[in-house]
Amino acid sequence: MIKILLTLFFVGCLGNSGQSVGQFYTSNYCTCEQLQYQSDCTSMGPQCTWSDNSCSTLDCTKVTDAKACAANLKCMWTQNSSGESSCKFFTFCSQFSGSSQLQCLNISNNCPFTDGTKCGSSNQLYPCSHFTAQQYCQGYISQDGVCMWTDGTGCRAAQDCTLLNQQQCITAPKGCKYTENKCSQLLCTDLTSQESCTYVMDVIYKGYYQLCSWNSTTGKCANAQNYGGLGQGNCYQQTMGTARWVSTSAGGECLSCYAQTLFALIVALFIIMI
Template structure:
């Protein structure tokens, strides 16, 4: 159970290719060069650099923070035979070592798989049904999402809130809520203040989110139909770095990035925790 509580923080690992109005997907994270404002560029951390007029990707060899290096899909954090560590241009996952999935993700967001020694890419991930023992199943990050173990049914995908216990439910932040001894889907209408009315996770196995909108007249939070309620100050942050503010003749608008950056959000969430 402890492993799945830990892993459910990473539920934004893979997202859908399409997007509906009012929704955003964490795999569509913005790249550095898509950000037009210094405030957004600096929020990306050391993997982006602002030169005074534009945002660009920092060269791997200039990144000195392991977390920023690992989160940059162009880079990987390596250790040389002498024990020194540095950020280098990414080549192959097989060049990296890690006994666990988390250990591999700590050196490259490209490499969520491990055979117990060497890291591997996402196409090497097992499905939940592959596992026949709880110690291998519980909390495993499969291509489809997080695996969970139940003695009666074996290893399966944690695809809904209902089967989750209290600890697991509380770990699926923005996706599930626990009330009256039952775990259920969190809805925009569950938020009771304007400050908390931001977004909800629609599917806990993938980084699919629904924006929420606050109705000041009614004093209620509901599903947002578009990005219209977001401005320059909160466009990037409220969409978890998947949209950016773009200047227009009318003043500007919040637009999706559609970068399709695999596993960036999963490593970002982990690095926030440590």
């Protein structure tokens, strides 16, 4: 359950691509080609390669890491007739067998669905209301978020902090806070140090995050109005890889990527944390 809740706060690849000023959205993950600096390129992981002063996506056949292969929507991790695994260019989901979401996701992030036998794409995912038993509901990644079982209401998407009990709440330190015997939304104003004043989860099931800004004069953390306070060193990292530093005649600025990488981020993290 703890791993599922940790994953929950990175859900953000099934919704709207827009965001408010000072907010970032996890489905807008940068592509390798959008990154202009080697440090950002290497932070993307083994799916990117830095060569001739540019960042590019590594050819599927050259990816040797199973998780990186599955996380790249152009690729799939498969076995040949001899049982040897390798990364190849993605074709379609239904050719793969998988009795669980995890088995299908280990092949390709394009395939989060299973009917118990065959894998399928994200548009085949069941809604949380489909499940009538806790064992099938808990932790299922649906179109409307990560499902959780609540006595009295059955299976539903965990859409806000108030649905979480104390144990679940404290496992989501960037999204929720547990005070006065209840779980509630964490705000930038709740962060009390410059080091912790980075971002907070704004909407659980949509993957929206609010960027925070430290005011050195008042010694307080507040909502950032834009990306203006971010520099080359923290633009990419502080926006969870959804923005990159771009050189300009004035020196440079931090800009959103709007990559629309469907399902890639949540599924990559889901696989890593299982």
